[in-house]
Amino acid sequence: MGSLFNALHTSIDAGAVILIAAMGSLLAERSGMLNLGMEGMMALGAVAAVVAAGQLTSPLLCLLVGIAAGALCGLVFGVVTAVIRANQVLTGLALVLLGVGLANRIGTDFAGTPMSTTFSSWPIPLLHEIPYIGRALFSHDPIVYVAYLVLPAAASYVLFRTRHGLNVRAIGENAAAADAAGLRVTATRTIYATIGGALAGMAGGWLVLSLTPTWTQNVTGGRGWVAIALVIFAYWRPWRVVGGALLFGGMISLGFLAQDQNWGIPAPVLAMLPYVLTLVLIVLPAFVPSIRARRAGAAPAGLTLPFYREAR
């Protein structure tokens, strides 16, 4: 029984990384910016936090450094694709190579050394004392609560309950119409690309400041790609991303559980489960007619399309 709730605890933590990154991708995509470079921005955010941890003692400050690194990459993406209007897919893939390569290069010197500062758990008073459930749900570090409660609530509120959010979605659906209505397409897209990068950097930073508190080469291990996939799975709805992230986290913790309990499944097979699950999550719905019909048109219509005022 206890190990099951431990597994739940792990799922929530492992899902949080994906959740933060996916929320960043979702916000950027809603404005029409598909940044495939999440993996690279996460890696740079992580390595920035690792480097910062050598100088700073507060994990929050280290996280801020990671966020800043991610935001810088997001800004570069925004400028290159929204202002200069270069191909989003190629630019995103370039960011993956640049980010992962640079992060691994910088991280070489830090590989294997444990982080000197990490987030510690903030048990919620009273609630965390509930037997079993209490530890599993209410005994995480502060960023996890932010990831599961603040981020989706804020993203959902801004996107669907404010005029600004309506504008952002309009820009993502039809930039030319939004422009004709007087909205600032380029500025909004650049800002949202930066926000997406900041959240990717935050995900990477938190990864090394809490989940796996040491730098290892390729520490992000495809999580950036999973985040992009989860946005598709969630059909661009913030709260549904939470569900996807928990499923992904569940798969990771299932791997730990299987090793812990000696179920006799080879470790590599367990390690591939989260990716297989992610693939199933995005492929299967496309072949179930009812889901497919419900999701038709969910993707922002202007995703990856550059906006040329002078061409329309």
Added chain:
Amino acid sequence: MIRLQRRLRVDRRRSITLRLAGVVISLLVAGVVLQISGSPALMLGRRAVETMTTPYGMEQGLVLATPILLTALAVALGFRMRLWNIGVDGQLYIGALAATGIGLNVNGPTWLMLTLMMVAGAAGGAFWILGPALARAYGRVNEIITTLLMNFVALQVVNWLSLGPWRDSTIPDLSATRRIPYELPILPGTNTVPIGVIAPFLIAAVVFFIFRFTTWGYEVDISGGNARAAEYAGIDVRRRIVSVMCISGAIAGASGAILVAGTTHRLSSTISNQYGFSGFIVAALAAGAIVVLILVGLLVAGLLVAAITLQTLGLSVDAVLALYGLILIGNVVAEVAARYRVVRTTKPPPELQFAPAEALAGAGPQGLSALTAAGSPPESTD
């Protein structure tokens, strides 16, 4: 006042010049970064050129060029239909795995076994992309993400077999399979280059022939240019998507088979030195021109050799990966720059601010396509 004005036509020479400039600027930026971070960039460059020009360096370059060129061809084939096969590394691994499986478990004359290994490699690569291909064709699932995620699965499958059932337990600390008893012969005239090096040139010639002279190639080109028009003309675009992606996967898989049969002789999860991403960047820089693809591929292979040889001086495969990213960004920006010209005006003429719809209509199909594609690797069209 200086303004930017869009060109209706992009001429090829200007585009190439600007893209070359983009690459040079990226290299300069990388040099400055290296210099600041404490590695002597100039000396590094000189040593890199030295490494690339020694007989050993050139042979190593050819050895590395084999998987890079093959994966680049695989990616470029996808580009013909605006499909992104980012999972070439995974297909390479599964191809290598299939070839290793045959090589370790079947006995026969060497020539037959090597042929079987190549066929198994190609089949393994095609099999690995079949899922993403079917999902893309019949479910419109974005192939960039599915092919890429399959890389991680492939790596774990290789880990499982090379650390588990197929592991060579006679040598301690070796996390690879037993040595495959069949080896590709060495190319005559060289000391270390396996005969597999001719594969990319053969395949490039075949691909060129197919797209120049066959109906199938023409139909693929049409489907890539305008899927709706192709469907209207009676082409089964979905089947073309599946077959193009499977052939792309097969080429990548064959490169894995050549890699284990010619170079590594054992399967492990580290046989690829980022060959997949190297192939991707070669294909992206070549933008569909097959001769350019081969030239760029050889250059990138030389760069990778230099990076591996000069690890102590601050270069590494990771540094090269970062450099790829930088070059690719320089390239996409240059591609956009080629589409604009700088004009001096005293006052912005109002009629130019809004779109020259008449001008567009007059420009004909070429003018329109220049606005959207401009010879670049394609946007994902979904």
